[in-house]
Amino acid sequence: MMGVLRRGIHGGTVAVVTGGGTCIGRAVxxxxxxxxxxxxxxxxxxxxxxxxxxxxxxxxVRVLAMPTDVRDDVSVRRLVGSALERFGHIDxxxxxxxxQFAAPAEQITGKGxxxxxxxxxxxxxxxxxxxxxxxxxxxxxxAIFFVAFSPRRGIASMVHASSARxxxxxxxxxxxxxxxxxxxxxxCIAPGTIxxxxxxxxxxxxxxxxxxxxxxxxxxxxxxxxAGVITFLASPAGGYVTGTTIVVDGGADxxxxxxxxxxxxxxxxxxx
Numbered sequence: 028m029m030g031v032l033r034r035g036i037h038g039g040t041v042a043v044v045t046g047g048g049t050c051i052g053r054a055v056x057x058x059x060x061x062x063x064x065x066x067x068x069x070x071x072x073x074x075x076x077x078x079x080x081x082x083x084x085x086x087x088v089r090v091l092a093m094p095t096d097v098r099d100d101v102s103v104r105r106l107v108g109s110a111l112e113r114f115g116h117i118d119x120x121x122x123x124x125x126x127q128f129a130a131p132a133e134q135i136t137g138k139g140x141x142x143x144x145x146x147x148x149x150x151x152x153x154x155x156x157x158x159x160x161x162x163x164x165x166x167x168x169x170a171i172f173f174v175a176f177s178p179r180r181g182i183a184s185m186v187h188a189s190s191a192r193x194x195x196x197x198x199x200x201x202x203x204x205x206x207x208x209x210x211x212x213x214x215c216i217a218p219g220t221i222x223x224x225x226x227x228x229x230x231x232x233x234x235x236x237x238x239x240x241x242x243x244x245x246x247x248x249x250x251x252x253x254a255g256v257i258t259f260l261a262s263p264a265g266g267y268v269t270g271t272t273i274v275v276d277g278g279a280d281x282x283x284x285x286x287x288x289x290x291x292x293x294x295x296x297x298x299x
Contacts, residue, residue: 030061030255036262038063041114043106045097045154046124048075050223051174054250055121058258060086064119067110069095089114097124097150107157117162119261121172122151122195127188140187147191152198159211168210170261173199175217177276180283192217196272203270212269214260219276222247243278 042059046052047068053075060066060083068083070076073094080092091113095106110117125147130139155171163169175192176182182189199215206213220226220238226247227235239247253275259265260273274280 030058030258032062032255032258032262034061035063036264037119037258040064040118041067041110041116042119042121042261043067043069043110043117043154043158044121044123045095045151046070047121048072048079048092050225051218051221051250051253052121052123053079054254055123055257057082057086058251058254059119059261060088060090062258062262063088065089065114067091067093067106067114067117069093069097069106070124071096097154098145100153103150103153103157106154107161111162116166117158118168119170119172120155120158120163121174121257122154123172123174124150125174125188125192127185127191129184130187131184132186135187143187144191144194147188148194148198151195155202159206159209163211164206164209169212170265171202171211171213172257172261173213173215175215175272177217177219177274177280178283179217179272179274179280183289199272200270207269212266214265214268214270215272216253216257216260217272217274217276217280218248218253219274219279220247221253222249241279241282242276243282246277248275248277 037059042064044052044056047056048070056066056068056079065088066083068076068079076092080090083090093106093109096102127143151173173195175195176189196215199213202213256273256275260268
């Protein structure tokens with residue numbers, strides 16, 4: 028997809044994108060770079076990072092690719108320290124790293140619940156606080172993004188993940204109230220069902236078709252469409268937007284109708 032923002036709109040800025048080697052994170056990193064930003068990308072696997080870094084370098088900007096486990100405080104401090112040592116400042120942070128699995132609520136163990144929340148909420152906070160304290164608060168400016176889910180009202184078989192993403196929405200609003208005095212904006216982006224390689228590999232065609240039929244625009248979103256919204260909001264044109272959630276979902280959250288209600292299971296295990 029061809030970007031619509033002028034190429035120099037993010038010139039002179041530095042962006043950190045967690046989970047920046049694949050999927051939405053990769054698209055965000057590339058779009059910010061296309062618009063002139065120097066980019067720091069991190070993730071657990073070095074191979075995707077190296078590939079994305081090469082694409083960013085081809086755009087004529089600087090890039091730092093760091094294998095990082097954002098769940099580990101030492102790794103987070105190393106990431107932010109290396110970014111500041113290389114570039115001197117951080118202007119945009121995109122907390123894109125996350126992970127989840129589908130399971131009926133009653134089958135989600137405490138370990139599984141904690142694993143999802145640790146990566147989605149705890150790690151995002153660890154990176155955010157480190158970037159804010161060491162870079163954005165001292166420089167009195169910055170834009171921080173969190174990534175949630177749409178629909179925002181809850182998702183069957185994903186209660187652990189959707190509750191974690193809801194926490195990010197609340198965190199976004201609270202930080203805007205506290206950190207606006209430092210010139211820091213905080214925004215949550217809630218993508219709907221986005222066409223990714225992972226979706227194609229992990230879900231059958233009939234299930235994907237059922238999801239797509241629930242989108243008013245009649246199609247899945249693209250990674251580039253999410254990246255375009257973030258890149259715009261990180262630019263001066265988005266400078267009056269903070270403390271809110273922007274939904275990028277083709278109208279799915281506004282539609283409000285779920286799939287047919289599940290049939291009731293009786294005490295004997297039969298279905299009414």
